[in-house]
Amino acid sequence: MPDVRLRDFSEDHSALALNTATLGHNMDGCGAGWSPEQVIDACAERGYGAITWWRREIGQRAMEIGERTRAAGMQVSGLCRSPFLVGPLAPRTRQGVLDDFFGSIEMASDLGASCLTICVGGVVEDTHSIRDSLKEVATIVAEAAPVAQAAGVRLALEPLNPVYGGNRSCLVTVRDAVDMCDAIDHPALALAIDVYHVWWDTTLGAELKRAGAGRIAGYHLCDWLADTQDVLLDRGMMGEGVADLKDIRGAVEGAGYTGFCEVEIFSAGNWWKRDPAEVLDICVERFRTVC
Amino acid sequence: MPDVRLRDFSEDHSALALNTATLGHNMDGCGAGWSPEQVIDACAERGYGAITWWRREIGQRAMEIGERTRAAGMQVSGLCRSPFLVGPLAPRTRQGVLDDFFGSIEMASDLGASCLTICVGGVVEDTHSIRDSLKEVATIVAEAAPVAQAAGVRLALEPLNPVYGGNRSCLVTVRDAVDMCDAIDHPALALAIDVYHVWWDTTLGAELKRAGAGRIAGYHLCDWLADTQDVLLDRGMMGEGVADLKDIRGAVEGAGYTGFCEVEIFSAGNWWKRDPAEVLDICVERFRTVC
Numbered sequence: 041m042p043d044v045r046l047r048d049f050s051e052d053h054s055a056l057a058l059n060t061a062t063l064g065h066n067m068d069g070c071g072a073g074w075s076p077e078q079v080i081d082a083c084a085e086r087g088y089g090a091i092t093w094w095r096r097e098i099g100q101r102a103m104e105i106g107e108r109t110r111a112a113g114m115q116v117s118g119l120c121r122s123p124f125l126v127g128p129l130a131p132r133t134r135q136g137v138l139d140d141f142f143g144s145i146e147m148a149s150d151l152g153a154s155c156l157t158i159c160v161g162g163v164v165e166d167t168h169s170i171r172d173s174l175k176e177v178a179t180i181v182a183e184a185a186p187v188a189q190a191a192g193v194r195l196a197l198e199p200l201n202p203v204y205g206g207n208r209s210c211l212v213t214v215r216d217a218v219d220m221c222d223a224i225d226h227p228a229l230a231l232a233i234d235v236y237h238v239w240w241d242t243t244l245g246a247e248l249k250r251a252g253a254g255r256i257a258g259y260h261l262c263d264w265l266a267d268t269q270d271v272l273l274d275r276g277m278m279g280e281g282v283a284d285l286k287d288i289r290g291a292v293e294g295a296g297y298t299g300f301c302e303v304e305i306f307s308a309g310n311w312w313k314r315d316p317a318e319v320l321d322i323c324v325e326r327f328r329t330v331c
Numbered sequence: 332m333p334d335v336r337l338r339d340f341s342e343d344h345s346a347l348a349l350n351t352a353t354l355g356h357n358m359d360g361c362g363a364g365w366s367p368e369q370v371i372d373a374c375a376e377r378g379y380g381a382i383t384w385w386r387r388e389i390g391q392r393a394m395e396i397g398e399r400t401r402a403a404g405m406q407v408s409g410l411c412r413s414p415f416l417v418g419p420l421a422p423r424t425r426q427g428v429l430d431d432f433f434g435s436i437e438m439a440s441d442l443g444a445s446c447l448t449i450c451v452g453g454v455v456e457d458t459h460s461i462r463d464s465l466k467e468v469a470t471i472v473a474e475a476a477p478v479a480q481a482a483g484v485r486l487a488l489e490p491l492n493p494v495y496g497g498n499r500s501c502l503v504t505v506r507d508a509v510d511m512c513d514a515i516d517h518p519a520l521a522l523a524i525d526v527y528h529v530w531w532d533t534t535l536g537a538e539l540k541r542a543g544a545g546r547i548a549g550y551h552l553c554d555w556l557a558d559t560q561d562v563l564l565d566r567g568m569m570g571e572g573v574a575d576l577k578d579i580r581g582a583v584e585g586a587g588y589t590g591f592c593e594v595e596i597f598s599a600g601n602w603w604k605r606d607p608a609e610v611l612d613i614c615v616e617r618f619r620t621v622c
Contacts (some may be wrong), residue, residue, distance in 0.1 A: 128557055162557055163573035170531060170575065202531040203494040206557035206573045212531045240461060240493040240503045266419055266453055266497035271562060282454035282497045284461065 044294035056327045057090035057117040059304035064312035066094045071312045076105045080112050090117035090300045102150035117300045118155045119148040125180045127162030149191035155257040157196050162207040173210040185226035196232035196257040203271045214247040230257035239283035245291035253296025262305045273308040279330040335585035347618045348381035348408040350595035355603035357385045362603045367396045371403050381408035381591045393441035408591045410439040415452030416471045440482035446548040448487050453498040464501040476517035487523035487548040494562045505538040521548035530555050530574035536582035544587025553596045564599040570621040
């Protein structure tokens with residue numbers, strides 16, 4: 041058990057946020073296809089405290105959707121996400137990366153989102169070097185940080201599970217993410233901590249203490265399935281897997297974090313196939329009991 | 332580049348070892364099905380310095396195959412492997428684990444293998460705790476260490492990539508492996524460092540220095556493919572992927588390691604389908620040029 045007194049969610053889930061990827065809204069053709077309005081109404085009805093949206097849902101309606109979220113009594117906890125900044129999945133030129141990055145910052149600002157999630161992208165082609173790739177990432181993030189600050193948006197650097205190191209994120213540990221924050225040293229820059237990506241890391245508590253509460257912009261919930269069938273689209277609902285959810289939250293809250301806990305479950309074969317209303321109900325129940 | 336003067340393999344590959352998994356010999360029905368004698372002759376012909384075998388190839392012929400390997404001028408660099416010690420893939424009882432573990436130690440001893448690789452197994456069912464699982468692992472390893480010492484075999488604890496944390500290995504970082512060695516503190520206990528499992532870890536050099544040369548029993552080569560299709564059976568040949576092979580070897584040799592470099596490539600869709608003679612030739616060429 042963690043050595044910090046955890047917030048008690050057993051009878052209060054106002055700290056619960058929905059990341060709409062939990063309903064499949066991060067990918068074309070997945071999920072039940074609810075409109076933002078349907079999502080807002082369903083979350084408000086169930087007492088969620090916030091929603092994090094994906095760019096593909098927002099289109100040209102950022103201000104409208106942000107206002108509607110707040111009018112329903114919730115906050116916009118975040119926007120997913122920046123483009124990949126480097127590596128095989130990034131736009132082909134640095135200018136292309138920056139244009140899309142700045143566009144995502146503007147959308148987050150229009151939404152009134154607390155932060156924009158950054159997935160930094162994989163190892164830079166032909167470098168064979170995760171270190172050199174991280175250096176390249178840092179130059180891009182440093183260029184975007186003042187733009188984000190001017191827009192009133194925090195950049196949430198998200199270290200991803202090392203399984204994604206090759207193509208989706210050369211930033212794979214909280215330690216490296218804290219080091220990058222320290223090196224860039226800009227107030228717009230913070231971290232997003234996701235159970236899926238950090239559940240295995242026994243240094244999590246120490247690294248987050250090093251980061252400090254001011255540097256944690258988000259905490260994401262799901263579970264790691266012992267026998268995962270797909271490392272991108274087979275995340276588990278909280279309680280289904282092997283992650284020590286209370287210990288991980290202890291690390292996050294032990295560093296001083298008091299913000300939302302955002303459920304983000306990519307699950308093409310299971311949760312995305314269910315009725316979104318059922319999924320939202322189960323998230324509430326699991327949040328109150330096992331998180 | 333690493334800050335250590337690397338051994339020069341460009342015209343001398345006597346430090347090269349073959350792990351027979353590179354020919355598919357770790358799984359039924361994979362590879363060309365060469366006999367141990369064919370493997371020995373082909374490796375000796377090409378100047379390999381050692382071979383690491385899998386238990387399923389050895390059957391009742393451990394002494395014979397060990398002697399034949401040495402008669403061909405090579406060493407037996409290792410035996411793969413212990414049973415999983417805990418988690419969903421381990422034998423169902425502790426006694427079942429120990430019986431199979433001790434059997435594998437005896438086989439390694441009969442082979443004259445330098446070490447027995449240990450894959451510790453995933454998170455213990457219903458614990459939801461990687462920490463508690465590691466503690467359970469440590470009690471089993473501590474019980475086996477004196478048995479291994481009496482048999483003249485070193486136990487090579489292999490931290491696996493965090494993607495295997497749920498089912499194959501709750502030991503996922505070199506840091507945790509060094510901590511476990513320190514805690515058990517037995518001379519029969521050491522580490523195996525595999526590029527596939529550690530390529531993403533920017534703390535590798537520091538952790539291996541903490542371990543010390545005497546604690547490194549093996550170094551395994553392959554590459555991490557940026558767009559890997561299968562996290563178990565789609566490893567790359569050295570040079571095909573994103574791992575910084577010289578930097579990683581710098582970390583291993585910087586800690587004082589002077590032993591074999593063992594090629595271990597699980598590749599159901601590519602390398603296992605090729606003529607083993609071609610695979611062995613390419614391993615030599617890549618070892619001399621990119622490792």
